[in-house]
Amino acid sequence: MRRLLLALVGMMTVLGSAAMAAPATSDWVENEAGKVRLIAAATTTGKAASMRLGVHFQLLPGWKIYWRTPGDAGYPPKIDWSGSKNAGAVTVLWPAPKRFVLAGLQNHGYAGEVVLPLDVALPRPHKAVSLKANLDYLACSQICVPMQADLNLTVPAGPAQPSDFADVISRFAARVPGPADVQGISIDSVEFISAGETTSVRLSVSSATPFDHPDLFIEPAETASFEAPRLRLSADRTQAILESAVVPGTLTAPLGQTPLTVTLVDGERAMELTAIPVAGAALPPMTADAVDGASFLAMLGIALLGGLILNLMPCVLPVLSIKVLGALGHGGAQLHHIRAAFIASAAGIVVSFLALAALAIAIKSAGAAVGWGIQFQQPAFLAVMIVLLLGFALNLWGAFEIRLPSALMNVGGGGGGHHTLLGHFLSGAFATVLATPCSAPFLGTAIGFALARGPVEILTIFTALALGMAAPYLLVAVWPQAAHKLPRPGRWMVRVKHVMGLALVATALWLGLILATQTGLLSEGDKADGATAWVKFDQAAIARAVSEGKVVFVDVTADWCITCKVNKAAVLDRAPVATRLRDGSVIAMRADWTTPDSGVAAYLASFGRYGIPFNAVYGPKAANGIALSELLSSDEVLAALRQAAGP
Structure with missing residues (x-):
C-alpha cells in the first residue's frame, strides 16, 4: 500500500507539472x-x-x-x-x-x-x-x-x-515601431506649417531602400487631431515628404512648443520619433497625380500593356472560344453592326474592371486583405462560375438556346446571343472575371502599385488595365472591315461550336477540382519520389534560416492560379531549377493561397504585391528577400539563388 501511494503521488506530481x-x-x-x-x-x-x-x-x-x-x-x-x-x-x-x-x-x-x-x-x-x-x-x-x-x-x-x-x-x-536608424530610415526634418487657417505637420525622410507607400500617425491626440497625410515621393522613391493637416478646431497648444510623437509605417517597416517641430515654409499644393507624377504616368503605360497581354493568358482562352464564334458570326454583316458588337464587348471589359476597382476600394477601406483573384478563394463564387461555364457549353452544343427580348438585345439581324449587344457585353465581362486568376507580365506591377495607394490611384490604374485588355475590341470597332472579311456563317460552324464547348467544359472541370479541394472533398496526394521537398510557409522561420546562413526560396501559389501552374511546369519542377531546389542547399518553402489567409496576404503586401504568382529568395546576402518576376525563367531563379547565397 505504501508503494502504491508513493507511485500515485509521483504520477500526480508529474501530470500536474506537465499540465501547468x-x-x-x-x-x-x-x-x-x-x-x-x-x-x-x-x-x-x-x-x-x-x-x-x-x-x-x-x-x-x-x-x-x-x-x-x-x-x-x-x-x-x-x-x-x-x-x-x-x-x-x-x-x-x-x-x-x-x-x-x-x-x-x-x-x-x-x-x-x-x-x-x-x-x-x-x-x-x-x-x-x-x-x-x-x-x-x-x-x-x-x-x-x-x-x-x-x-x-x-x-x-x-x-x-x-x-x-x-x-x-x-x-x-518586431512590428512595434523602433528608432529610425534601425529601420534604415533617416529623419531629414519635422516641421509645422501655418498657412492662413490651415495648420499642418510635415515629416521629411530618406531611405536607402525605396519606400512603398508610407503612412504617418501623429500623437498625442490631446494636442490635435490630424488628417491622413498627403504624400510626395522622389522619382527613385528613396525620399518622402508626408504632410498631415490639423483637423479644424482640434488644436489645443502651439505646435512649435509641444513635443509630438510621429510614427511612420511603410509596409513591414515602422519607426517612431518624439520631437518638437520647427517652423517650415509651405510647399506647392499637392494633387492626386502630383505624387511622383512621372512615375504615375509610367505606371499607366505599364497598366495598359499588362491589360493588353492579359488577352493572351491561358485564363482567358476559354472565353475566346465564345469571341471566336462571335467574330465568325460577323462574316458578311453590316459594318455598323460589327462596330456596335465590338464596342459592347469592350464596354463589358471596362465596366467589369471598374466593378473590381470599386470592390477593392470597399474591401481595403474596411481594413480587410485585398488582392488580384481573391474571389477564386470563395466556394460560392466557384460554384456559380462552374454553372455558367457548363451552361455556355451546353448552349454551344445545342442543348438549349437562350433568347432574351429583342428590344433589349437585338442590334439588327435577329440571331442568337452572338448578334446581341447584351451578349457581347456579357462575353467581355465574363472574360474579365476569368482573367483574374492570371498574373500577366506588367499586370502584377500595376496592381501592386494601385492597391498600395488610395481610391483615385486604384480607379485610374484599373481603368488603364481595362482599356489595355479592351484594345483589340476597340481596334476592330475602329476598323470593322477586318471582321467583315471573315467567312460567312454556315453549317461548318456547328463543329466549331462543339470544339469550343469542350474548352469551356475543361475550364469547369478545373474549377471543380479547386472547389473540391477547398471544401475538403479532395486532398493532395503524397509527394512523388524525387519531387522537391516543399515545407509549409513560415515567415518567422525565414529569418531564423537566414541567420544560420541558409538560402530560402518562397513560392506563393494557389490551385486557381493558372500562371502559377505554368511557372511550376516550365521552371520550378524542371531542371536545372528543380535540381537546385532538391540538392539540400536551399529550403523550398510554399505558401498556399487557395483559400483566404491573412498571413499570406500581409506577406504579399509587404512586397507591394497583391496577386500571385509570387516568388522570393532569401539568404545571407539578401535578408530582406529578392522578389522575382510573375513569369519565371530558370536563369532568373538561379541568379537570385546565387546572389542570396553570396560568394
Missing part, C-alpha cells in the same frame, strides 16, 4: 467579433525580473480593434490587472497600426490576427506568477460593440523554456 507547463495560454474568450486569449512566451518564469506575454486577438473578417491612439472615434484595449499575484508594472507594446476609413472617419487599428506584446515586471523572480486580466476593448464592423473578457493565466516557477507562442509574440513585437 504545457499551455502557457489562457482559455479563448469568444464573441461576435472573434476571440481573444492571454499567451506567454515562456512556460516558466525563469530568473529574469520580467517576462513577455501577449494579448492574442483573432478577429473575424470585417471586424477591427483600435491602436493606442484610435483616430476620429473608438478607444484602445484597456486591461485591469487587479487580483494578479507576483505581477508588477505592465508595459503594452503597440505594433504598427493600419489606417481604416469608415463613413469618412479616419481610424487607426488592427484587423485579422494581432498580438499586443506585454512586458510584465516580476517583483519576486524565481516565483510563479498568477495573472488575472480584465480586458475591455471596442470592436467595430458596420457597428461598434464594447467587449469584455476575463483572462486568467498562471506561469509556474522554474528554468525558463520557450513556449509554443514565443514565435507569434516575437513576430508582432
Whole structure:
C-alpha cells in the first residue's frame, strides 16, 4: 500500500507539472467579433525580473480593434490587472497600426490576427506568477460593440523554456515601431506649417531602400487631431515628404512648443520619433497625380500593356472560344453592326474592371486583405462560375438556346446571343472575371502599385488595365472591315461550336477540382519520389534560416492560379531549377493561397504585391528577400539563388 501511494503521488506530481507547463495560454474568450486569449512566451518564469506575454486577438473578417491612439472615434484595449499575484508594472507594446476609413472617419487599428506584446515586471523572480486580466476593448464592423473578457493565466516557477507562442509574440513585437536608424530610415526634418487657417505637420525622410507607400500617425491626440497625410515621393522613391493637416478646431497648444510623437509605417517597416517641430515654409499644393507624377504616368503605360497581354493568358482562352464564334458570326454583316458588337464587348471589359476597382476600394477601406483573384478563394463564387461555364457549353452544343427580348438585345439581324449587344457585353465581362486568376507580365506591377495607394490611384490604374485588355475590341470597332472579311456563317460552324464547348467544359472541370479541394472533398496526394521537398510557409522561420546562413526560396501559389501552374511546369519542377531546389542547399518553402489567409496576404503586401504568382529568395546576402518576376525563367531563379547565397 505504501508503494502504491508513493507511485500515485509521483504520477500526480508529474501530470500536474506537465499540465501547468504545457499551455502557457489562457482559455479563448469568444464573441461576435472573434476571440481573444492571454499567451506567454515562456512556460516558466525563469530568473529574469520580467517576462513577455501577449494579448492574442483573432478577429473575424470585417471586424477591427483600435491602436493606442484610435483616430476620429473608438478607444484602445484597456486591461485591469487587479487580483494578479507576483505581477508588477505592465508595459503594452503597440505594433504598427493600419489606417481604416469608415463613413469618412479616419481610424487607426488592427484587423485579422494581432498580438499586443506585454512586458510584465516580476517583483519576486524565481516565483510563479498568477495573472488575472480584465480586458475591455471596442470592436467595430458596420457597428461598434464594447467587449469584455476575463483572462486568467498562471506561469509556474522554474528554468525558463520557450513556449509554443514565443514565435507569434516575437513576430508582432518586431512590428512595434523602433528608432529610425534601425529601420534604415533617416529623419531629414519635422516641421509645422501655418498657412492662413490651415495648420499642418510635415515629416521629411530618406531611405536607402525605396519606400512603398508610407503612412504617418501623429500623437498625442490631446494636442490635435490630424488628417491622413498627403504624400510626395522622389522619382527613385528613396525620399518622402508626408504632410498631415490639423483637423479644424482640434488644436489645443502651439505646435512649435509641444513635443509630438510621429510614427511612420511603410509596409513591414515602422519607426517612431518624439520631437518638437520647427517652423517650415509651405510647399506647392499637392494633387492626386502630383505624387511622383512621372512615375504615375509610367505606371499607366505599364497598366495598359499588362491589360493588353492579359488577352493572351491561358485564363482567358476559354472565353475566346465564345469571341471566336462571335467574330465568325460577323462574316458578311453590316459594318455598323460589327462596330456596335465590338464596342459592347469592350464596354463589358471596362465596366467589369471598374466593378473590381470599386470592390477593392470597399474591401481595403474596411481594413480587410485585398488582392488580384481573391474571389477564386470563395466556394460560392466557384460554384456559380462552374454553372455558367457548363451552361455556355451546353448552349454551344445545342442543348438549349437562350433568347432574351429583342428590344433589349437585338442590334439588327435577329440571331442568337452572338448578334446581341447584351451578349457581347456579357462575353467581355465574363472574360474579365476569368482573367483574374492570371498574373500577366506588367499586370502584377500595376496592381501592386494601385492597391498600395488610395481610391483615385486604384480607379485610374484599373481603368488603364481595362482599356489595355479592351484594345483589340476597340481596334476592330475602329476598323470593322477586318471582321467583315471573315467567312460567312454556315453549317461548318456547328463543329466549331462543339470544339469550343469542350474548352469551356475543361475550364469547369478545373474549377471543380479547386472547389473540391477547398471544401475538403479532395486532398493532395503524397509527394512523388524525387519531387522537391516543399515545407509549409513560415515567415518567422525565414529569418531564423537566414541567420544560420541558409538560402530560402518562397513560392506563393494557389490551385486557381493558372500562371502559377505554368511557372511550376516550365521552371520550378524542371531542371536545372528543380535540381537546385532538391540538392539540400536551399529550403523550398510554399505558401498556399487557395483559400483566404491573412498571413499570406500581409506577406504579399509587404512586397507591394497583391496577386500571385509570387516568388522570393532569401539568404545571407539578401535578408530582406529578392522578389522575382510573375513569369519565371530558370536563369532568373538561379541568379537570385546565387546572389542570396553570396560568394
